[in-house]
Amino acid sequence: MEIKRIIPILTILNDDLVKTKFFNQNNLTYIGDILNAVRIFNDKNAEEIIINDIGATVNNKKPNFSLIKKISSISRMPISYGGGIKSLEDAKKILSYGIEKISISSALFENDNILEEFVSEIGSQSVAVTIDLKMINDDYFIFTNNGKTNTKVILNEFIKKISKFAGELVINSIDNDGSMNGPDERMISNIHRELQIPLVVTGGFGKIDDIINICKKYDIIGVACGSLFVYKGNNNAVLINYPINEIRRKLDI
Amino acid sequence: MIGIISYGLGNTMAIRNILNDIGDNAELINDPNQIDTKIDKLILPGVGSFDSAMQLLKEKNFIEPIKMFVKNKNNFLLGICVGMQILANSSEEGKKEGLSLIPGKIKKFKNAKILPHVGWNKVTKLREVELLRDIKENSKFYFLHSYYYEVEAKNHIAASSSYFTDFTSIVINKNIFGVQFHPEKSHQSGKMLLKNFARINGN
Numbered sequence: 220m221e222i223k224r225i226i227p228i229l230t231i232l233n234d235d236l237v238k239t240k241f242f243n244q245n246n247l248t249y250i251g252d253i254l255n256a257v258r259i260f261n262d263k264n265a266e267e268i269i270i271n272d273i274g275a276t277v278n279n280k281k282p283n284f285s286l287i288k289k290i291s292s293i294s295r296m297p298i299s300y301g302g303g304i305k306s307l308e309d310a311k312k313i314l315s316y317g318i319e320k321i322s323i324s325s326a327l328f329e330n331d332n333i334l335e336e337f338v339s340e341i342g343s344q345s346v347a348v349t350i351d352l353k354m355i356n357d358d359y360f361i362f363t364n365n366g367k368t369n370t371k372v373i374l375n376e377f378i379k380k381i382s383k384f385a386g387e388l389v390i391n392s393i394d395n396d397g398s399m400n401g402p403d404e405r406m407i408s409n410i411h412r413e414l415q416i417p418l419v420v421t422g423g424f425g426k427i428d429d430i431i432n433i434c435k436k437y438d439i440i441g442v443a444c445g446s447l448f449v450y451k452g453n454n455n456a457v458l459i460n461y462p463i464n465e466i467r468r469k470l471d472i
Numbered sequence: 473m474i475g476i477i478s479y480g481l482g483n484t485m486a487i488r489n490i491l492n493d494i495g496d497n498a499e500l501i502n503d504p505n506q507i508d509t510k511i512d513k514l515i516l517p518g519v520g521s522f523d524s525a526m527q528l529l530k531e532k533n534f535i536e537p538i539k540m541f542v543k544n545k546n547n548f549l550l551g552i553c554v555g556m557q558i559l560a561n562s563s564e565e566g567k568k569e570g571l572s573l574i575p576g577k578i579k580k581f582k583n584a585k586i587l588p589h590v591g592w593n594k595v596t597k598l599r600e601v602e603l604l605r606d607i608k609e610n611s612k613f614y615f616l617h618s619y620y621y622e623v624e625a626k627n628h629i630a631a632s633s634s635y636f637t638d639f640t641s642i643v644i645n646k647n648i649f650g651v652q653f654h655p656e657k658s659h660q661s662g663k664m665l666l667k668n669f670a671r672i673n674g675n
Contacts, residue, residue, distance in 0.1 A: 318485070
């Protein structure tokens with residue numbers, strides 16, 4: 220059995236679809252209208268989609284519930300939403316719109332029991348944990364606040380804590396984000412060895428062969444791509460694409 | 473007409489949107505009194521745990537009306553994901569009694585290295601099934617679950633899938649259907665399956 224999940228990962232800021240590079244807020248590219256993007260990924264039969272609002276937590280805002288509701292009602296793909304979720308009430312509200320999964324990140328470091336609380340109420344399959352990682356002196360540290368705050372928590376300790384509860388772990392490499400120079404393979408192998416919940420990796424995927432390479436190494440893996448699915452060509456013109464047939468053909472599944 | 477039971481779990485909107493797309497009117501059923509003679513099909517969606525689904529159905533007084541509904545053989549019921557699992561008698565996930573419409577027990581995957589089982593996976597039919605009409609053999613559907621349906625009677629198993637072990641992905645007992653995957657999130661194949669359900673004719 221081989222399960223390879225190929226997932227567009229979309230970043231929103233102030234309701235716009237944007238693309239970051241190295242998490243640098245001064246280096247944002249406006250991509251377009253988020254609802255329009257979701258419609259295009261629908262038409263391209265995207266198998267799942269991840270949406271992260273990077274403006275919610277840093278600006279101390281609640282998730283934009285009305286936008287999330289609109290996205291959910293037009294999506295024919297399973298959605299995982301993250302950004303600004305701090306309470307069970309937020310999470311339940313978002314799931315009630317038909318969003319499959321909510322993702323928490325910074326809230327984990329503000330409230331020790333939040334993951335356990337969420338999972339016991341809404342089930343582990345609906346709760347993903349997303350973390351942004353940066354390597355310092357050979358250890359991977361978890362950063363929050365769009366890469367600005369070092370939580371000083373080391374990855375391997377963190378994994379032990381969350382894998383009893385979470386339904387999925389999404390790891391992003393800050394050093395590779397938006398670079399399109401290829402993913403951090405050391406980070407991926409490091410985590411995959413220890414994990415007993417589904418892993419989704421993102422950050423740096425720049426060509427189809429990067430996806431193929433990672434998918435061939437691991438039986439059960441999710442690959443999430445931002446830049447690769449919103450840019451096209453050598454000049455990185457904005458063009459939403461999702462070459463799933465080519466990927467499946469190369470993977471032969 | 474098709475009714476979609478809206479009890480706080482599952483993607484009722486996505487299901488309704490797809491049914492509208494294929495030209496079927498579907499009504500969201502918030503109250504058991506809405507299950508009247510004009511409703512001849514019910515969809516029971518679900519996300520979350522077995523006990524929370526049963527608890528919500530109980531609180532909203534849906535349990536007896538659903539059981540009454542399927543006693544009429546011209547009526548049809550489709551359970552999705554946890555909505556399928558609660559068709560069983562009980563679950564390892566919780567303590568509550570299920571709807572007991574298709575004998576069996578919900579069990580946790582034992583040998584799975586990674587749980588939950590999430591993503592697109594193949595569905596293989598074990599016999600001719602109206603729900604899968606015009607859908608290519610071994611088509612993939614979207615799954616998200618850690619528990620599976622251990623069906624008592626082999627003739628109730630209509631299709632199976634594989635995740636570290638083979639498990640039942642479609643159960644059918646006469647006019648009662650259950651799918652472990654999410655047709656409302658499975659693009660063309662899922663849409664076709666819902667269309668097939670909408671077209672099933674009791675007479």
